[in-house]
Amino acid sequence: MVDFFEAFRTAVRLILDLDADLVEIVLLSLRVSLTALVPAVLIGMPLGAFVAIRAFPLRRVVVVFMSALMALPPVVVGLAVYVVLSRAGPLGNLGLLFTPTAMVIAQAILIAPIIASLTRQTVADLWEEYEEQLRSLGASRLGAIPTLLWEGRYRLVTTTLAGLGRAIAEVGAVIIVGGNIAHATRVMTTAIALETSKGDLVLAMGLGLVLIALSLFINAVAFWIQDLAQRVEA
Amino acid sequence: METPARTLLPIELEDVGYAVRKARPLVGVSGVFSQGPLTVVIGPNGAGKSVLLRLCHGLLEPSSGKIRLGLETREDRIRAQAMVFQRPVLLRRSAAANVDYALKLRGVSAADRPGRVRAALEAAGLGSVASRAARVLSGGEQQRLAIARAWALRPEVLFLDEPTASLDPQAVQHIEGLVRSIHRSGTKVIMTTHDLGQAKRLADEIWFLHRGRLVECAAAEEFFRSPATSEAQTFLEGKLLL
Ligand SMILES: Nc1ncnc2c1ncn2[C@@H]1O[C@H](COP(=O)(O)OP(=O)(O)O)[C@@H](O)[C@H]1O
Numbered sequence: 001m002v003d004f005f006e007a008f009r010t011a012v013r014l015i016l017d018l019d020a021d022l023v024e025i026v027l028l029s030l031r032v033s034l035t036a037l038v039p040a041v042l043i044g045m046p047l048g049a050f051v052a053i054r055a056f057p058l059r060r061v062v063v064v065f066m067s068a069l070m071a072l073p074p075v076v077v078g079l080a081v082y083v084v085l086s087r088a089g090p091l092g093n094l095g096l097l098f099t100p101t102a103m104v105i106a107q108a109i110l111i112a113p114i115i116a117s118l119t120r121q122t123v124a125d126l127w128e129e130y131e132e133q134l135r136s137l138g139a140s141r142l143g144a145i146p147t148l149l150w151e152g153r154y155r156l157v158t159t160t161l162a163g164l165g166r167a168i169a170e171v172g173a174v175i176i177v178g179g180n181i182a183h184a185t186r187v188m189t190t191a192i193a194l195e196t197s198k199g200d201l202v203l204a205m206g207l208g209l210v211l212i213a214l215s216l217f218i219n220a221v222a223f224w225i226q227d228l229a230q231r232v233e234a
Numbered sequence: 235m236e237t238p239a240r241t242l243l244p245i246e247l248e249d250v251g252y253a254v255r256k257a258r259p260l261v262g263v264s265g266v267f268s269q270g271p272l273t274v275v276i277g278p279n280g281a282g283k284s285v286l287l288r289l290c291h292g293l294l295e296p297s298s299g300k301i302r303l304g305l306e307t308r309e310d311r312i313r314a315q316a317m318v319f320q321r322p323v324l325l326r327r328s329a330a331a332n333v334d335y336a337l338k339l340r341g342v343s344a345a346d347r348p349g350r351v352r353a354a355l356e357a358a359g360l361g362s363v364a365s366r367a368a369r370v371l372s373g374g375e376q377q378r379l380a381i382a383r384a385w386a387l388r389p390e391v392l393f394l395d396e397p398t399a400s401l402d403p404q405a406v407q408h409i410e411g412l413v414r415s416i417h418r419s420g421t422k423v424i425m426t427t428h429d430l431g432q433a434k435r436l437a438d439e440i441w442f443l444h445r446g447r448l449v450e451c452a453a454a455e456e457f458f459r460s461p462a463t464s465e466a467q468t469f470l471e472g473k474l475l476l
């Protein structure tokens with residue numbers, strides 16, 4: 001294990017020197033996950049809010065189903081997206097397989113249920129508190145959705161960060177639909193998985209450190225926002 | 235002020251009952267809320283005061299009996315009234331934005347809103363805290379803001395559910411003054427309280443509820459001078475009503 005310390009030191013060097021390969025991989029990771037976040041939030045939040053305040057048949061079933069989807073195994077999502085995008089699949093002619101777009105789709109599918117579920121909980125809590133007042137003022141249930149999303153803004157930012165954290169740390173789906181192609185679809189997690197299995201620990205460790213730092217950062221921001229919310233809105 | 239051609243008042247209750255599962259918070263209440271007197275609904279805790287207000291305001295549907303209102307459509311009925319809840323529900327935004335939000339929901343134009351927001355806040359003595367976050371205001375200020383928000387809507391009828399519960403005497407005095415000026419402006423005030431002193435100070439007309447029944451309904455002066463029922467006598471003597 002003499003190599004270990006040597007590898008570690010080289011890994012830190014890579015980061016400090018802003019090694020071109022490392023930077024490229026980190027930036028692609030961020031680009032893919034942040035892009036995936038957009039549709040996941042745009043679909044997940046209104047959907048979660050709708051399920052929270054709208055009574056409809058089988059609502060409980062939908063709620064349970066949404067929670068269950070939170071625990072979707074990434075490899076299964078990756079497999080499903082792969083099948084759909086593969087040449088013989090229904091969307092095969094788009095030629096998206098092994099592109100960052102395919103990775104964005106897989107991650108969006110993975111985190112949309114998380115965002116929808118957490119949003120549903122937030123909005124349901126708020127609706128309980130606000131329902132009579134909003135009805136008294138003349139708001140309809142659907143009309144109340146934007147209001148409730150805004151009232152829950154701090155918690156929803158935290159929810160969004162939870163989605164980002166999950167997306168950026170996920171490996172199973174992107175490795176299947178992205179393929180870890182150098183300079184094309186190689187992101188932090190896939191690079192770590194493959195470099196490690198090849199025995200090249202230096203890049204893997206460098207990326208691992210960046211990933212840990214990012215996760216800590218995302219969590220710290222989420223914590224800070226909660227704290228801020230408590231102070232500004234009592 | 236956009237006075238509707240027809241009015242919500244009088245609100246006529248005919249044998250109104252409300253039941254949830256086994257509980258019957260309100261039983262066979264008949265009476266009329268009409269234009270004019272400031273009506274105070276009194277009674278011990280759990281008498282059904284809040285349920286009565288929610289029924290009249292349209293937040294609950296009676297399980298039996300009928301509530302007749304002067305206006306036909308849901309839209310018109312909502313516009314003609316406002317309610318302030320016992321625990322003020324304020325939005326997580328500034329005091330001014332809370333009033334603005336309510337006006338916007340009622341379709342008041344963007345050009346008219348700022349003036350009405352300012353007027354309502356000033357009437358409630360909240361001009362200086364207009365831009366503060368509503369939820370960090372003091373308890374009394376929050377309740378005044380809830381009243382200002384309701385009043386800004388210029389309702390024909392304003393329901394107030396225990397507007398001074400758990401406030402200090404100064405805040406109570408402030409809010410009672412506000413309620414009086416709302417009444418004088420021509421808005422019909424229907425409020426609940428379990429504070430007898432407050433009822434004496436404010437009421438023109440008393441509805442006395444006990445165990446979900448309307449036990450007595452009389453002019454305030456008469457009610458306090460010579461209550462007709464033994465329940466009301468017991469309540470006025472400050473004894474425990476069992
Ligand atoms: N939604 C409800 N479900 C069950 N019981 C209720 C409900 N609303 C009110 N009650 C009951 O009805 C009674 C009257 O309640 P309320 O009108 O709040 O009394 P008050 O406002 O006079 O103190 C209470 O015993 C209360 O527990």
Ligand SMILES: [Mg+2]
Pocket residue numbers: 283284285320395396
């Ligand atoms: Mg009550």
